[in-house]
Amino acid sequence: MELKALGIYGPYPKAGGSACSSYLVRTEKAKLVLDFGTGALTRLSAEEDVSSVDAIILSHTHFDHVSDMLPLTYLMEQRPGKLRVYMPETKDNWYLKILNKTCFEAYEVNAGDKTEINGAVVEFFPARHTVPTLGVRITDSGKSLYYTGDTVWFDELTEYVRGADTVLADAAKPLGFKGPHMSYDKAGLLKAASGGKVILTHLSPDFDPSSALVDPDIKVAEEGKTYSF
Numbered sequence: 751m752e753l754k755a756l757g758i759y760g761p762y763p764k765a766g767g768s769a770c771s772s773y774l775v776r777t778e779k780a781k782l783v784l785d786f787g788t789g790a791l792t793r794l795s796a797e798e799d800v801s802s803v804d805a806i807i808l809s810h811t812h813f814d815h816v817s818d819m820l821p822l823t824y825l826m827e828q829r830p831g832k833l834r835v836y837m838p839e840t841k842d843n844w845y846l847k848i849l850n851k852t853c854f855e856a857y858e859v860n861a862g863d864k865t866e867i868n869g870a871v872v873e874f875f876p877a878r879h880t881v882p883t884l885g886v887r888i889t890d891s892g893k894s895l896y897y898t899g900d901t902v903w904f905d906e907l908t909e910y911v912r913g914a915d916t917v918l919a920d921a922a923k924p925l926g927f928k929g930p931h932m933s934y935d936k937a938g939l940l941k942a943a944s945g946g947k948v949i950l951t952h953l954s955p956d957f958d959p960s961s962a963l964v965d966p967d968i969k970v971a972e973e974g975k976t977y978s979f
């Protein structure tokens with residue numbers, strides 16, 4: 751399985767050509783995109799013919815995770831076929847209007863749901879954020895990735911990440927952070943619970959915890975980097 755970090759910042763991109771949350775996951779037969787924030791479309795287009803993507807999975811509808819769905823409609827309207835989109839329940843009317851466009855095939859999903867996309871098993875888990883948000887586990891050919899979505903720490907996460915080869919975690923905030931994201935000290939707990947490696951993401955444009963990390967299995971995500979496992 752390959753995970754490519756298309757964009758790693760939130761709630762807005764860093765100055766000088768960065769992008770907000772978006773990750774391309776390549777499994778044996780599937781191409782899946784997790785979240786589609788600011789700058790995701792140009793990054794994805796540079797990697798892949800967007801029409802060849804099997805599905806976009808949106809963890810939640812905050813703008814830094816979905817904003818490039820807007821220009822994506824213009825691109826997809828010029829292509830044949832529909833692009834599958836999975837997302838949690840939303841009451842945002844403007845967003846529902848986008849998903850009702852004929853270029854998308856939208857599925858509302860909940861924690862506990864499970865689907866298969868070109869051989870990749872995709873499971874949805876609870877997260878704790880300010881709007882309905884899902885964690886996502888992708889399993890294919892004996893390997894698995896767990897994406898926490900945006901969330902604060904809660905103890906059940908240790909069950910959800912168990913056995914994941916890579917945990918992509920919203921855990922790059924400073925110690926003592928009070929908002930709806932995890933601080934970087936939670937990475938050690940996620941590593942211990944999963945038994946795998948941890949990639950910290952959703953970086954603030956003005957804070958990078960890299961210098962505080964000593965465990966080689968815990969890294970801060972780098973834009974443009976591909977992680978294979």
Ligand SMILES: [Zn+2]
Pocket residue numbers: 810812879900
């Ligand atoms: Zn959010």
